Amino acid sequence: METGSVTTPFGRRSMTLGMLASQVMAGEIKPDQSVDKWKLFRALCEAKPLLGIGDRALAVLNALLSFYPKNELAQGNGLIVFPSNIQLSLRTHGMAEQTVRRHLAALVEAGLLVRKDSPNGKRYVRRDRAGEVDEAFGFSLAPLLARAEEIEQLAAEVMAERLHVQRLRERITLCRRDIAKLIEAAVEEEIPGDWQGLYREFRDLIESLPRSPTTAQLELLLDELTGLRTDILNRLESRVKSAKQRGNADYIERHIQNSNPESKPEFEPGFETKQGAIAEPDNDRGAVTAEKGRGKATHPFHQMEEEQSRRPGGRNDGGGLKSFPLGLVLQACPEILAYGPDGAIRNWRDLMAAAVIVRSMLGVSPSAYEEAANVMGPENAATVMACILERGGHINSAGGYLRGLTQRSEKGEFAIGPMLMALLRANAPAGRKVG
Numbered sequence: 001m002e003t004g005s006v007t008t009p010f011g012r013r014s015m016t017l018g019m020l021a022s023q024v025m026a027g028e029i030k031p032d033q034s035v036d037k038w039k040l041f042r043a044l045c046e047a048k049p050l051l052g053i054g055d056r057a058l059a060v061l062n063a064l065l066s067f068y069p070k071n072e073l074a075q076g077n078g079l080i081v082f083p084s085n086i087q088l089s090l091r092t093h094g095m096a097e098q099t100v101r102r103h104l105a106a107l108v109e110a111g112l113l114v115r116k117d118s119p120n121g122k123r124y125v126r127r128d129r130a131g132e133v134d135e136a137f138g139f140s141l142a143p144l145l146a147r148a149e150e151i152e153q154l155a156a157e158v159m160a161e162r163l164h165v166q167r168l169r170e171r172i173t174l175c176r177r178d179i180a181k182l183i184e185a186a187v188e189e190e191i192p193g194d195w196q197g198l199y200r201e202f203r204d205l206i207e208s209l210p211r212s213p214t215t216a217q218l219e220l221l222l223d224e225l226t227g228l229r230t231d232i233l234n235r236l237e238s239r240v241k242s243a244k245q246r247g248n249a250d251y252i253e254r255h256i257q258n259s260n261p262e263s264k265p266e267f268e269p270g271f272e273t274k275q276g277a278i279a280e281p282d283n284d285r286g287a288v289t290a291e292k293g294r295g296k297a298t299h300p301f302h303q304m305e306e307e308q309s310r311r312p313g314g315r316n317d318g319g320g321l322k323s324f325p326l327g328l329v330l331q332a333c334p335e336i337l338a339y340g341p342d343g344a345i346r347n348w349r350d351l352m353a354a355a356v357i358v359r360s361m362l363g364v365s366p367s368a369y370e371e372a373a374n375v376m377g378p379e380n381a382a383t384v385m386a387c388i389l390e391r392g393g394h395i396n397s398a399g400g401y402l403r404g405l406t407q408r409s410e411k412g413e414f415a416i417g418p419m420l421m422a423l424l425r426a427n428a429p430a431g432r433k434v435g
Contacts, residue, residue: 007116034074035148037065037141044112044144046155053110056095057103061112063091064139073145080116082123082138104139111147114140161215168218175225176206182232188417191239202228321376321409323383324420326351332423333386348379355382358389362398372406380416387419 044051045058067081085097092100107113118137125136144151179202186195205224209217326348330337337345339354339361359369364385373381384405388398395401408414 007114029075029142029146031075033145033148034072035145036071037068037073037144038071040073040144040148040151041065043152043155046158047151049158050154051110051112051151053106053112054103056099057106057110059092059095060088060100060103061107063088064113064141066091068141073141073148075142075145078136079142079145080136080138080140082125082136084123112143114143116140165215165218168215168222172218172222172225175222175229176202179225179229179232182229182236184421186232186236191236193235198228198232321380322415322417323377323380324416328420328424329383329386332420332427333383333390334427335389336386339389348382351386352378352382355385358385362388362392364399364402368399368403368406372402372409375406375409383416383420387416387423390423 041058041062044053044061048054048058064081064083067083067087068079073079083091085100088100088104089095089097104113108115116137116139123138125138183195183199183202186193202225205221205228209221213221326345329351330345336351336354336358337343339357340346340350341353345351345354356369359366362385369381369385372384376384384402388395388401392398405414
């Protein structure tokens with residue numbers, strides 16, 4: 001049986017104060033103290049970051065525990081195991097003996113094992129005449145039993161920290177989604193404000209986070225994102241309240257008609273323009289409605305072609321499908337510029353002429369394009385052709401794709417906005433793409 005006396009290591013191994021402390025702690029085990037060895041091992045696996053041990057050291061410890069004959073670690077059962085390195089190598093699925101020795105040393109250094117070396121350094125057991133263990137030389141598991149409560153507490157701390165980080169990440173994800181969709185809603189509703197500046201601030205916060213952030217970095221990011229979301233909400237709520245106070249029926253009508261039934265969870269808005277800024281429309285401009293000629297609204301992307309100033313931005317054409325300014329379409333779909341008259345597109349007439357050339361080039365039948373123009377409106381049909389050209393490498397049949405969009409448009413299930421926003425995002429400068 002284990003005597004509890006202090007032992008020093010065999011051969012060249014030196015004695016350390018840490019080893020002495022482990023042996024002293026092992027000598028303080030209460031006679032009735034016991035713990036389930038596999039439950040304790042699971043706690044060790046959780047607590048390994050705080051104990052300074054790795055996966056392979058745990059694999060060696062698992063093998064040592066498998067040589068302990070009882071499930072309960074207890075002083076009365078004896079706490080020394082004495083397998084050879086060859087046996088340990090087999091139970092660690094062929095780990096090299098040199099590696100086994102290295103990880104055994106790491107476990108001793110971490111205060112989880114105590115060496116009880118024989119006079120010649122071999123591991124063996126001496127039994128009495130009745131077959132009971134008289135004395136054993138090998139590795140004592142007493143430190144595990146002595147530190148069982150500490151190990152379980154460390155495991156609980158690690159699990160609590162992991163749960164805290166998981167909740168932080170969930171809240172950050174919700175904040176990111178809220179900010180992106182609120183900015184997108186503000187742009188869609190043409191609410192005055194420096195939305196591009198807020199979006200850049202949002203992206204700067206996200207991109208400043210390292211690949212493997214600490215808990216403190218996640219907490220700081222959440223605080224900053226929460227503040228930004230509150231700022232955006234305050235701006236939007238102020239706009240809603242002022243609209244209610246003015247009794248602006250046009251604003252309410254536009255809000256209803258611009259509501260998009262299609263969800264866009266995978267896209268965050270990309271708002272970079274050639275001019276790099278967002279215009280702020282006059283507050284006294286009327287809202288955009290489905291009825292033509294009802295009023296004009298300034299689109300958030302400014303300095304568009306002169307023709308844009310003569311056309312209602314974002315009006316509804318062809319069965320209520322919303323159209324977008326020419327400048328926005330060309331920014332999202334730059335490839336169609338090469339098919340315009342003289343290699344340029346200056347107005348909607350040029351875009352529709354380019355769309356006819358692209359239609360022929362992509363093998364879209366005249367009837368399919370004519371049907372799309374009738375359902376969506378000629379300008380929207382040309383916009384869709386520009387989008388199809390931009391995504392040509394991902395579309396097997398341009399004609400079939402266009403007919404599918406036409407059918408969805410007839411049912412009110414298709415909107416051009418998400419398609420344009422996705423292409424704007426894809427064509428944004430590399431440093432500002434949404435990740």
